Amino acid sequence: MANMREIRERIDSIKQILKITNAMYLISSSKLKKARKALDATEPYFYKLQETIESVMEHTPHMRQMYFDRRLDIPPEKRKKGYIVITADKGLCGSYNHNILKFTENELAKSPDISNCYLFVLGHVGRMYFTSRLKNSSKPFVDGEFLYTTQNPTLYRAMEIAKLVLDKFENRELDEVYVIYTDMVTSNVQEERMIQLLPFSRRHFGKAPDGTMKKLPKASFLPSPEEVMAHLIPDYAKGIIYGAMVEAFCCEQQSRMTAMDSATTSAKDMIKQLSLLYNRARQSAITQEITEVVSGASSLE
Amino acid sequence: MAKTFHLEIIATDRVFYQGECEHLVITAIDGLLGIMAGHEPLVTALPDGELKYMVDGKWHYAAISEGFIQVMPDNSVILADTCELPEEIDIKRAEEDRQRAQEKLRQKQSIQEYYQTQAALNRAMNRLKISQKHFK
Incomplete structure (x- = not known):
């Protein structure tokens, strides 16, 4: 049996950690409340945006527009792919970061040449992970100047990011752009998702949960389809990035809360077990002492 | 109806x-x-x-x-x-935004920054206009 002092020290250190995890639990639960509110406010927009664009696409006549250019002249191994990956700024949030990084890794593995992949990582954890990644010699390119936090997403930040990738797409520095984020399906189910942002194609729209499709004749565009698309697509990109940021932030807080809650619970369990051990050790020490005293006394008789 | x-x-x-x-x-x-x-x-x-x-x-x-x-x-x-809504617009904030944008436009900026500032100015002016028109 371990000695009493050791157990005592162990219990004390667990108590210290318990305080930390408990505080983090409280912080993240209050942050979650805020994030949830933002999510509830943004979700109608996010889904409606995808749904509306989808239906707009159905009414759009065929056109040649910069953002629709699929650049088929570029062979698959030379295509430059950009990924906007949304991770957390901090760890200690369960498997949240791990899942999104693994998902991104899988996506990267699918592309023929990994050095043609460009990563725009939001959040410190992801940025650190991809810059120090040394799996093999070919590494994806990580934009070092792309420094955005994932805390409290704002529309302004989404606008800047959208502008950056659209510019790169226009200048042919990127041929495809994707957004990778964690979607909050229900409060307990989170799912990593990838949305193709550019080039804009009619096919890649996932249906919104309540998406209903109607077949209608071609709509008219004022002043011209090209002109409208030139406005609409940056707006769409911004909306999608913002929505993804809000979803991801909410997921992060949710998983941190869950992780901290379970950490607190298991710390309490450990303290319980250890105090049992401690009491046993204490009791056996006392028993032993008594036995010694008694046997000592009896030997004197 | x-x-x-x-x-x-x-x-x-x-x-x-x-x-x-x-x-x-x-x-x-x-x-x-x-x-x-x-x-x-x-x-x-x-x-x-x-x-x-x-x-x-x-x-x-x-x-x-x-x-x-x-x-x-x-x-x-x-x-x-x-x-x-017109009554939700914070006139003070809009006015501040307008002044800040105008101030910024006087500085030397990159083209991108210039467009951004201009957009911010447009937004502020629009809010001020609507608030003054319908809510006094």
């Missing part, structure tokens, strides 16, 4: 309006646009501007920033960055 159509105005931070509407007037990129029930299918982009819609014979006004509208004969959807 006039014929109505379903109107949805959704901003990034809330659902602004959802319901029946008789007449809608918005600023599109090439001018004002009036929409009533049975309008032909139409899609257009919206700059910062004013929006008014008639419900039960009464006009409602709002300040709207960049977005787009999809019009169908029996329903319309407006998706915008922000949408505010």
Whole structure:
């Protein structure tokens, strides 16, 4: 049996950690409340945006527009792919970061040449992970100047990011752009998702949960389809990035809360077990002492 | 009562309006646009501007920033960055934004920054205008 002092020290250190995890639990639960509110406010927009664009696409006549250019002249191994990956700024949030990084890794593995992949990582954890990644010699390119936090997403930040990738797409520095984020399906189910942002194609729209499709004749565009698309697509990109940021932030807080809650619970369990051990050790020490005293006394008789 | 159509105005931070509407007037990129029930299918982009819609014979006004509208004969959807009622606009903040943007425009900036500042200025001016017009 371990000695009493050791157990005592162990219990004390667990108590210290318990305080930390408990505080983090409280912080993240209050942050979650805020994030949830933002999510509830943004979700109608996010889904409606995808749904509306989808239906707009159905009414759009065929056109040649910069953002629709699929650049088929570029062979698959030379295509430059950009990924906007949304991770957390901090760890200690369960498997949240791990899942999104693994998902991104899988996506990267699918592309023929990994050095043609460009990563725009939001959040410190992801940025650190991809810059120090040394799996093999070919590494994806990580934009070092792309420094955005994932805390409290704002529309302004989404606008800047959208502008950056659209510019790169226009200048042919990127041929495809994707957004990778964690979607909050229900409060307990989170799912990593990838949305193709550019080039804009009619096919890649996932249906919104309540998406209903109607077949209608071609709509008219004022002043011209090209002109409208030139406005609409940056707006769409911004909306999608913002929505993804809000979803991801909410997921992060949710998983941190869950992780901290379970950490607190298991710390309490450990303290319980250890105090049992401690009491046993204490009791056996006392028993032993008594036995010694008694046997000592009896030997004197 | 006039014929109505379903109107949805959704901003990034809330659902602004959802319901029946008789007449809608918005600023599109090439001018004002009036929409009533049975309008032909139409899609257009919206700059910062004013929006008014008639419900039960009464006009409602709002300040709207960049977005787009999809019009169908029996329903319309407006998706915008922000949408505010005239009485919700914080005049002081809008005024500050305007001054800050004007101040910035005097500085030397990159083209990108210049456009951003100009957009910010437009937004602030639009909010001020609408607030002064409909809410005193």
